[in-house]
Amino acid sequence: MDTGTHVVMGIALGALATVDPVVAGSSQAAIGIMTATIIGSQIPDIDTVLKLKNNADYIRNHRGITHSLPMLAIWPLLISSILYFIFPAATFIHLLLWTFIAVGLHIFVDIFNAYGTQAVRPFKETWVAFGFINTFDWFIFGSHVVAIAAWLLGSPVLATFVTLYVILALYYVARFVTQRMIKHAVQNLIPDSEEIIIASTIHFFQWRVAVTTKDHYYVGRAFKRNISIYEKFDRLPVPDNEIIRSAKKDKNLAAFISFSKVYNWRIEEKLDGTYVTFTDLRYRSNGHYPFVAVVKLDDDLKIISSYTGWIFSTEKLHKKLAPVSI
Missing domain, CATH: 3.30.70 (Alpha-Beta Plaits)
Incomplete structure (x- = not known):
């Protein structure tokens, strides 16, 4: 997801943490946990600094090791160890728990983008990318903003954020089902397809379509379940010259x-x-x-x-x- 969405996800988790008696009983603890969840929701994307070096290193490494399984432990331990000296009232175990949730949520939601992550590294270095959630999704971002605003205006924290996460879970299911329906429609249109990539766009009903067959590539768009193929390319092997x-x-x-x-x-x-x-x-x-x-x-x-x-x-x-x- 984009930086803004990760920020509001971190704020939402920090707000939800106030149901924890330790957090609710101390303003210092609440600030510490909120800081931890915001940082935890951002830290896996620290490899974005590679853009300052060059695009090649960025493309090869972004969402790689920083989003891997070992970092589910390393990031929370690192962040919690530092913040505990600043916000001791939050307690180390609470900082560790909520930072772990923030880091885990970041890595988890990124696998649903077309870019994906190396979330199963070091077991495999393959990229996990489901592609049915856009990098910026207005509904996910907007629903978080609405929930946070409601909480700041006095809405019950538990009811507010449980409702948010239930709605988002249903939204993810709906996007997945829609992607599967489009893929089925593409298979009917191009029955000899070997690989079909259906990726979301910023527009709710529009999807990018790329199809590989034995001899051709097809590029198009889907609007709802209507498929439009814009271009067809010969699939030529890269010569060894x-x-x-x-x-x-x-x-x-x-x-x-x-x-x-x-x-x-x-x-x-x-x-x-x-x-x-x-x-x-x-x-x-x-x-x-x-x-x-x-x-x-x-x-x-x-x-x-x-x-x-x-x-x-x-x-x-x-x-x-x-x-x-x-």
């Missing part, structure tokens, strides 16, 4: 391939070099595929520059690939 082998040495392209599930490729020879472009087909937006990896090679097939990330204009791509002046 000198150009591709040279390009694959680049960390940006390697990161893209490790992350992307459905992509096509092209090789373009231009006056200023050879361009190898890989395009993710899952994120079509206004007829454009913005998530790409591009490697620029010289005549000797040495890497001049490269980039992976979101590109919405040719001008921006040229700037990203421009040599750095020293």
Whole structure:
């Protein structure tokens, strides 16, 4: 989920914690627990700082080890140990419990996005991504805001937040069922499909559709159960030639391939070099595929520059690939 949603989830947990007599009996304890739940709801995303380094490291590692099973213990222990010296009235065990819930909830809800997490690491480094909840979901964020506002205005804390979580549980079930219905409709439309990716969007009734068959990729949208296929691409294997082998040495392209599930490729020879472009087909937006990896090679097939990330204009791509002046 996005940062804002994780924040309101942390606040909601901190508010719910006030039903605990230890928390309710001390303002210092209440502040300490609220601090713990807010920090705990954010700490797994600390790897976002990798964006400051480069996109390749961010793509490879975001929601990786910081969202893994060992961190369910490490983050709460770390946060609770620090906060206990500041808010001793909260008691270490209460800080540990509520921080564990906050961290666990963060990691849990992230698996329902299309991006997913490595939540079962170290047993497996595969990405768990169900894709039926958008990274920002207005209903999840909005319902938390309403519940928090009701609590601040005097609504009974237990009834308020139990109602919130019951409603959200039903919402998740409804989104899952809707995704399954769309997948079934896609299977009827493209019976030879081998893999179907149905990912939510910020719009409640709209879903992104990417389908892989033996010979083709299909890209489209679903509105409710109506499927629209916008484009069809030949599924061509990536050639094992000198150009591709040279390009694959680049960390940006390697990161893209490790992350992307459905992509096509092209090789373009231009006056200023050879361009190898890989395009993710899952994120079509206004007829454009913005998530790409591009490697620029010289005549000797040495890497001049490269980039992976979101590109919405040719001008921006040229700037990203421009040599750095020293």
